[in-house]
Amino acid sequence: MKPTLLILAAGMGSRYGGLKQLDGLGPNGEVIIEYSIYDAIRAGFGKVVFVIRKDIEGAFRERFGNQFAGQIAIDYAFQAINTPVTGIAELPEREKPWGTAHAVLVAHDKIQEPFAVINADDYYGISSFKSMAEFLKNDCTPSHYSMIGYQLDKTLSDAGHVNRGVCEVSSEGHLTDVVERHKITRSPEGITYEEDGSRHHLQPDALVSMNFWGFHPNIFEETRKRFVQFVADHADSPKAEFYIPLVVNDLINRGDIELSVIPNAERWYGVTYQEDKPMVQAAFQSLTEAGHYPEQLFGPAQ
Template structure:
């Protein structure tokens, strides 16, 4: 069931801006967070959830509507916070269903495709557990206005690693600010930079991209082929970064990459909560 609202409201001087949609991926429950919903963690100074702060940041740049991809498990609590209209912005909910043979969802390409029937304009797709920062968001909107879509911000590796522990990161290789490829690297830590395995200046993807609705046809075909090749795969995923690699390799369509000086705030581990709450100034709050 989708809740679709056609109401359009202007925000400030947004009449002069190119309207765009935001698609939030919020269908997952985090085992690291005790199966709590990370986007609903109250990291704001006044108790605002991470999702609320993120929507407010986007609203300043011409956001026309919000589409939240949820699961049957996450929908009730997400809807309780975001409602059907959030600060004058209409909210739509789309459900991502996980096949019974799977241990986890099919990945971010499948999640985004769950919203294809309600997206009718340029859109930014992003994680619900990350605050991406003013510089990154304003540049995304700027590139939408220039029709440079697909596009994405590239964050310096040193700025996206946790203080402690290891994470997976997607290293972005570019040529003249155009994407060459995105390569997933696993179990990276600050120690790897200290040991010289990475310089720290490598660009990385934090799973925020801008597209137009015409991307959905390519995505559907790629996911269909992936499912045919992995008919009983219980946990592997087909993700947006892999899809962008395929887009360039198979169609020659390029993705614009711009380096951002923002340090994003992400809830990966429970110990990140305090850091995010105490460093909101890094992303413009």
């Protein structure tokens, strides 16, 4: 069975100032999602599931409704603040969604096979999809997950600070922890992050998570159980977010899984800020001119 690609696309784009998931950045107005799906198709994925909000469903269906006909199946799951979850009678009121692990959870009835998770607004590189597809086809089990690890210095933005999950990896190549580092910037003094009001250095080649995960479908039940507890623990914390690394770290610490970190030396591209846009546009132009992508990924831009 071919693996599935789950694309988290329900973000608000508050720092970007708009719906960056559908902002054209390629030479012919292609969006980042289309490059990811193109790479997924040639790596051997069989289905794409978008996690989106109901209020952007129309825009997504208009853009992608017939875009991939005959090439890959497309489905949708919907994330809302009050998306029902078995085991929770009523979710507390809050103003923003519950986070990336909750976004994965809402797709539980759409996926029965090993699958990858990515962000809609990140470009991950051609080789990463090939590596992930091979893992999902050959090595994924209920106790063996994976993630693509990127070199920190190839994931930074010149337009502002970023947050990254810095990975701790064993000598066998297994993830032992993901530590979220905040306000990471590059300066003449090196790469640093902020903690407790001070700046601390990070190695340029430190492996970081860019939210490209490889999971067995048993992750849904593991996530559900932890979400039930998370909601109980944070009922009075309206800004608390339920992230994928929270689930993964707990499973690792309990000895329930091993998670292989697959190193990747490609440069990541993303649009955290509007100021990132010209650099990403130039990158896609260069990748196209180098022959890594055709002039038209899936026919004329919509």
